Each structure stands twice: as structure tokens, then as C-alpha cells.
Amino acid sequence: MERQVDKKPTRDILRERNRMALITATLDCVAELGIAGTSVSAIIERAGLSRGMIHLHFDGKDKLLEEAAQQLNAQYYDTLDAALLAAGPSPEEQVEAIVRTDLSVDLLNERYANIWYAFRGEARKRDSIAVFSNTRDARLRNRIFQTFLAIARSAECPEPEQVARDAAHGTLALLEGMWADFLLHPHAFRREEATRIVLRFLAGLFPSHFTLSGAQPAER
Amino acid sequence: MERQVDKKPTRDILRERNRMALITATLDCVAELGIAGTSVSAIIERAGLSRGMIHLHFDGKDKLLEEAAQQLNAQYYDTLDAALLAAGPSPEEQVEAIVRTDLSVDLLNERYANIWYAFRGEARKRDSIAVFSNTRDARLRNRIFQTFLAIARSAECPEPEQVARDAAHGTLALLEGMWADFLLHPHAFRREEATRIVLRFLAGLFPSHFTLSGAQPAER
DNA sequence: TCGAAAAATGGACGCTTGTCCATTTTTTGG
């Protein structure tokens, strides 16, 4: 019986390496230079490869940008999924894991925020990026909604669907706002403060399910 | 005694008109084509003027973009100030006016949102735009913080400064998130729902100062 | 080991960009 390992030719390994180098270089350029500054020349210079590679591995600059956006998206979900797996199984723990992970340094950092907002700014024009952006949004939205629905039902709310929808909507909007805050003031940003505020929001909605460890309640 | 009215030469009036036409055309282009699509050719075509005008009225495309951003900023504050003047004088009414105005169709519409996020995406690279963006943020942040501080003191919170800071931070982040939500799903967006969620947040922080008219509390 | 095939190179190409300026048109004040 032949070993399947090491069966893949060197050629393909090197090919894949260059492919990834192009994607990484593209994301680096977007983070540092913005979309406008991310030219083919800038990308291939950073990747240390030749001009023609972009046309060989992708079908031009647009496709490269699209695949770079998809890879970024995949990284986001890999990190989130790992955190959700490590967290406890209860809805409260899952929600808190989403919040803390989304605000953690693994996801909310200067590189990631720069790329994210650069893409969003041009998403309207480029369908490829808009699709990926919406997909990310929809997946996360649905997951967090289901979690809140379980909480709302266990809390015996009058209208659990509406409450869960509001909770999901508000939590995502808050997280989004924290990202924008970080983008504009990366040095003044305080991770604990951002986390505390989101938890304040949740504690306001579900007082018996979320508590502020360390933070005083706003009113007695 | 000479009349001062009509003293200004026709020349200056026409000059100013063309200047404004360039700024408006620039903002239209950014809204429809994105920053990348906003070329000098696109701008002058939309304005119905000749190429050289950009260099005559401004000192090139960059300055034009900067002044366009400043004008957008001025429009935002004019609308907000008018709403605050029309609203009642109490801190609660002032906060609610900010929220409702920020989410009103006068400010939160497709044109405005497109321009806003297009600028933000490239703000990192262009100092001129970044400065205006931060200024807007700082002005609004301070105003809303002072208002919350009054509320927190009247509510006799244990730490009014921290509570007011959290409330201002959270409210702005929520509004920011609602804008992003509108940008991505302008048709699915529900203005009342967004407003209700922000008020839920405020009611959670200050139960005796904000109430949800029409909305059920999440828990009894 | 060697011919075939795949991968990588980098220069040439046409096109668009923003800037600038010689020219024309309009407006002004006497």
C-alpha cells in the first residue's frame, strides 16, 4: 500500500505557497496603504514575485481582491468557532464568548480593522466583496439570534422573538460601533471598557441572565 | 447712502455657484461610484464644467475632496443643532433628540451613508479626511457625555462620570452600528426598530429616566 | 537523463489618471 503522504508534487506545494503569498501581500497592502494604494506593483513588490503571477494564479487584480476578502472572512469565523467550542454550552456563555472574542486582540486589531473598513468602503461598487460582507453578517446574525431566542424563552418574555431580534440586532450594532471606535482611536481604545458596555446592554435586557462583574449598576 | 445689497458683483456669485457645483458633484460621485470611481473626469462631467475648474477653485483633487468632506460635516451638525434647538431642554429630551435625529431620514439615508463609509475607508491614508472625521466624533461625543452626566447625577449613581462615559460611548457605538446596518441592508432596515433598540439600551441604564413607549420590557 | 509540461518572469502595450497652461470667453469699472 503506497503512502499517500508526500504524494503531492513539489510543484503544487510551491504553487500554493506563491498563491498565499499574493493574498497575504494584498491584505498587507490594503491594511497599510488603503484600497487606493493597493496597486499591482505594490502587491508584487511586497510578495517578492513577478508581475505576471497575478494573472497566472488569479484572473486579474479583481479576483485577487475577492479571494483575499474571502480568506479574511474565513479567518474571522475560524477564530470565532474555536472560541465558541471552548466556551461553555449555555446560551449566556455562548453570547459572552462571541462578545469577548469579537473584541479580543485576535480579531479587533489595527490590521484587521483597517482592512475591514477599507473593504466596506468599496463594497458598494464591487459585488464580489459585498456578497462576502453580507454573508458574514447573515451567518453571525442568525447564530446570535438563535442564542438569544433560547435566553428569551427561558426568561419567559412576553414576545421572545422580538426581544431576541432586538437583542441580536443591538449586540451586533454595539460590536460594530466598537470596531469603528477602535479604527478611529486605536490608542485611546480600552478593550475592557468596550466589553463592559456591551455587557451593560445585555444586563439591561436580561437582568437575571447577565451580570456586570466588577462594574456598578447604573441605578440602584 | 448706498445700498449694500446687490453690491456683490455677478462675477463672484457665479464663481461661488461653480464652486458649490464642484463640491456637490464630488459628493454625488463618491455616493454612487465610491472613492475609487470619483475621478476628475467623472466630477467635471457631472458638474457640467471644464477640467481646469478644479485647479482654479481648489488646488487639485485632494483639496476638493477635503472641502467636500468638510461641507458634509457641516450639514450633519446643522441638522443636529436644529433638532436639539427644537427639542425640549431636559437632558432626557436632548438625548432622545440626538438619537432620533441621527437615525432620521435627513441624516441616515443611502447617499449620506455611502459617502460616510467611503470616506472612512480611506481616512487612514488621507490626513485631511481623518482630521475632520475625528473632529466630528469629538464634538458629538463631548456633547452627549455632558448630557448623560446631568442624568447620571440626577439619578444619584455611585460613579456618575463612569456611568455617563459608558452611556455616551455605548449610545454612539449603537448609532454607529445602526448606520453600518443601514449601509449593508438599506431595504430591510427599519428605522423604528433601530430607535427602539437604542432606547432599550438607555432604559436599561437609566430605568427611571427612559421608558419604551409601545415596546414591552424584555423581562418582567 | 532528457524531453515535455508547468511555473515564473518582466517588459511592452493601451488606457486612464491628475496636473498644468496657452487660449478664449465673460465681466468689470471708468
Add this chain to the structure above:
DNA sequence: CCAAAAAATGGACAAGCGTCCATTTTTCGA
């Protein structure tokens, strides 16, 4: 009404863009 001044025009220009392809280099399978 007319000369001087201001405003507006639009083409020329160099620089930079993304694409493409003839050529060279590397890897593969027999």
C-alpha cells in the same frame, strides 16, 4: 463702449495603472 482683469475652457503632458504574452526557468515522469 472699451480696455483691463477675471473666469472658464479644453487639449497636451507625464506618470501610473492593469493586462497580456513571448521568453526563460524549474519541475515532472518515463
